[in-house]
Amino acid sequence: MPVPRAIAEPVAALINEFSKLPTIGPKTAARLVFYLLNRPRHEAQALAEAILAVKDKVHLCTTCYSLTEHDPCDLCSDERRDASMICVVAEAKDIYAIERTGAYKGRYHVLGGLISPMDGIGPAQLRVKELVERVGADAPAEIILATNPNAEGEATALYVGRLLQPLGMAVTRLAYGLPIGGDIDYADEVTLARALEGRRVL
Amino acid sequence: MRLPHIELTNFRNYRELELEPAAGLNVFLGANAQGKSNLLEAIAMLGTGKSFRTSRESEVIREGASRAVVTGEAHSRMGIVRLGCMVESGPRSAHKRYLVNGKDVRYARFLGRAAVVTFVPADLQMIGGAPSLRRAFLNAALSQEQPPYYHELVRYQRALTQKNAMLRSETADRELLEVYEQTLIEAGTALWLARDEAVQALALHAEQAHRRWSAGTEHLELRYHPNVPAQAPTHDAVVEAFTTHLRAHRDAERVRRTALVGPHRDDLRFLLGGTSLAAYGSQGQQRTAVLALKVAEYHVMRKRTGEAPILLLDDVLSELDAARAAAFLEGIGDVDQGFVTATELDSRFPAARKFEIDAGRLRVQA
Numbered sequence: 001m002p003v004p005r006a007i008a009e010p011v012a013a014l015i016n017e018f019s020k021l022p023t024i025g026p027k028t029a030a031r032l033v034f035y036l037l038n039r040p041r042h043e044a045q046a047l048a049e050a051i052l053a054v055k056d057k058v059h060l061c062t063t064c065y066s067l068t069e070h071d072p073c074d075l076c077s078d079e080r081r082d083a084s085m086i087c088v089v090a091e092a093k094d095i096y097a098i099e100r101t102g103a104y105k106g107r108y109h110v111l112g113g114l115i116s117p118m119d120g121i122g123p124a125q126l127r128v129k130e131l132v133e134r135v136g137a138d139a140p141a142e143i144i145l146a147t148n149p150n151a152e153g154e155a156t157a158l159y160v161g162r163l164l165q166p167l168g169m170a171v172t173r174l175a176y177g178l179p180i181g182g183d184i185d186y187a188d189e190v191t192l193a194r195a196l197e198g199r200r201v202l
Numbered sequence: 203m204r205l206p207h208i209e210l211t212n213f214r215n216y217r218e219l220e221l222e223p224a225a226g227l228n229v230f231l232g233a234n235a236q237g238k239s240n241l242l243e244a245i246a247m248l249g250t251g252k253s254f255r256t257s258r259e260s261e262v263i264r265e266g267a268s269r270a271v272v273t274g275e276a277h278s279r280m281g282i283v284r285l286g287c288m289v290e291s292g293p294r295s296a297h298k299r300y301l302v303n304g305k306d307v308r309y310a311r312f313l314g315r316a317a318v319v320t321f322v323p324a325d326l327q328m329i330g331g332a333p334s335l336r337r338a339f340l341n342a343a344l345s346q347e348q349p350p351y352y353h354e355l356v357r358y359q360r361a362l363t364q365k366n367a368m369l370r371s372e373t374a375d376r377e378l379l380e381v382y383e384q385t386l387i388e389a390g391t392a393l394w395l396a397r398d399e400a401v402q403a404l405a406l407h408a409e410q411a412h413r414r415w416s417a418g419t420e421h422l423e424l425r426y427h428p429n430v431p432a433q434a435p436t437h438d439a440v441v442e443a444f445t446t447h448l449r450a451h452r453d454a455e456r457v458r459r460t461a462l463v464g465p466h467r468d469d470l471r472f473l474l475g476g477t478s479l480a481a482y483g484s485q486g487q488q489r490t491a492v493l494a495l496k497v498a499e500y501h502v503m504r505k506r507t508g509e510a511p512i513l514l515l516d517d518v519l520s521e522l523d524a525a526r527a528a529a530f531l532e533g534i535g536d537v538d539q540g541f542v543t544a545t546e547l548d549s550r551f552p553a554a555r556k557f558e559i560d561a562g563r564l565r566v567q568a
Binding site for chain 1: 360366371378381
């Protein structure tokens with residue numbers, strides 16, 4: 001005789017699927033499922049279709065390797081953007097962070113991660129070769145390396161910088177410094193020291 | 203530096219414990235296995251954020267509990283700060299959290315808020331043991347004193363791990379290897395210079411203490427023995443030596459598949475009357491030299507931070523003969539606050555407050 005189930009099979013299956021997602025544990029997964037059970041069918045359908053659409057319609061841009069529906073992506077095909085600058089980022093999500101500032105009007109290049117030999121990620125696993133080829137073909141005036149200020153981000157920036165410098169354009173790195181609205185006496189010694197190194201004339 | 207109030211929750215054999223230590227020397231008395239060292243371990247964690255007894259820190263969580271907590275109020279000339287260190291059990295390894303005035307902070311922001319000098323019986327093996335013990339001593343002392351040192355140490359170790367991963371995998375991308383070596387040279391030079399300076403300061407104090415004890419008959423020397431020998435203790439000279447050394451050992455590193463050059467292979471050497479204590483010193487001579495080193499650590503830290511660190515002695519005095527124990531305490535001088543464990547009350551301790559410990563229970567002795 002089958003063991004009686006406390007939860008209907010489809011409900012258990014969906015809880016299981018949700019709990020595979022990052023930052024979602026079994027309890028949150030169950031809450032999401034019970035929430036969806038109480039919503040009208042069309043909302044559930046919209047969610048299911050949106051998930052499938054992401055998988056079916058979104059591809060990598062063959063120029064910058066960002067996520068896009070059409071190739072080349074909107075950012076790469078926008079003629080108003082400055083093609084003489086390329087901002088190199090680790091992940092596509094970093095583009096959204098920089099775009100939110102509204103302070104940058106150039107193009108992008110997504111590496112697809114950061115170099116870390118201990119995790120088996122070398123330059124060959126990332127889009128480094130593609131960047132060098134693109135830079136060689138387009139000859140931009142400046143490359144901005146916008147990787148995270150941690151050990152892997154630093155190493156990746158140094159490495160990419162070494163490959164690009166012989167090509168002759170300006171290679172720059174994001175500045176380090178104090179957070180806006182912060183207090184100097186709350187900053188840690190290392191950040192403060194880097195901010196001093198990177199000071200500029202008023 | 204003082205900790206007038208300490209609380210433990212689910213730490214080793216303590217479910218809940220509140221402790222109000224006095225200024226001066228606090229003595230924890232009790233038979234073996236009652237929890238004396240556990241208390242000292244907890245107090246040390248408020249300073250260093252690490253256990254001095256185990257690298258598997260989930261061991262400090264009391265059986266059946268999910269997290270161990272130590273909190274304390276540190277009074278220093280900088281004011282009063284509330285410190286907390288938590289060890290939470292996780293699926294694979296323990297997760298640690300550090301609190302300053304109730305806020306979660308990174309380890310680097312926690313370390314050194316309460317300066318401590320710990321002395322445990324294992325330290326007595328330092329001279330005869332592996333070089334890694336002596337490097338660990340230098341790293342622990344310097345990280346507490348100088349936040350930038352800890353930052354450079356982490357940077358160095360990270361780049362070293364990456365370089366070793368590359369050497370092992372044989373995917374020798376020369377350009378990438380040089381990126382890691384550039385970081386190793388930068389961070390390694392900072393470590394080199396800080397260690398050199400620290401060993402000189404330690405050598406001075408250790409020699410003084412030792413001279414008093416031996417009535418001037420034996421001369422103790424401490425020498426920094428860097429893996430990369432530089433012409434002079436200057437930034438440029440060390441960078442140059444490091445670069446040359448790396449180039450000279452490039453083939454050897456590829457063959458051995460591991461990084462052979464840099465401060466991760468430094469050593470600290472002890473000489474008595476010009477001969478190596480590690481090779482020729484007796485057990486007793488080695489012990490006396492470690493005592494001198496610990497006295498020096500205490501005084502150097504006091505000088506650098508501008509106030510006396512908290513002294514933690516775990517069963518050390520009972521390991522020593524009466525003359526050495528007395529010499530050590532005399533070398534330290536008056537402590538601002540200290541903690542000592544002992545199985546029986548010893549007239550040598552100028553105890554300010556005595557606590558009797560019996561199976562995780564604490565009683566202040568009149």
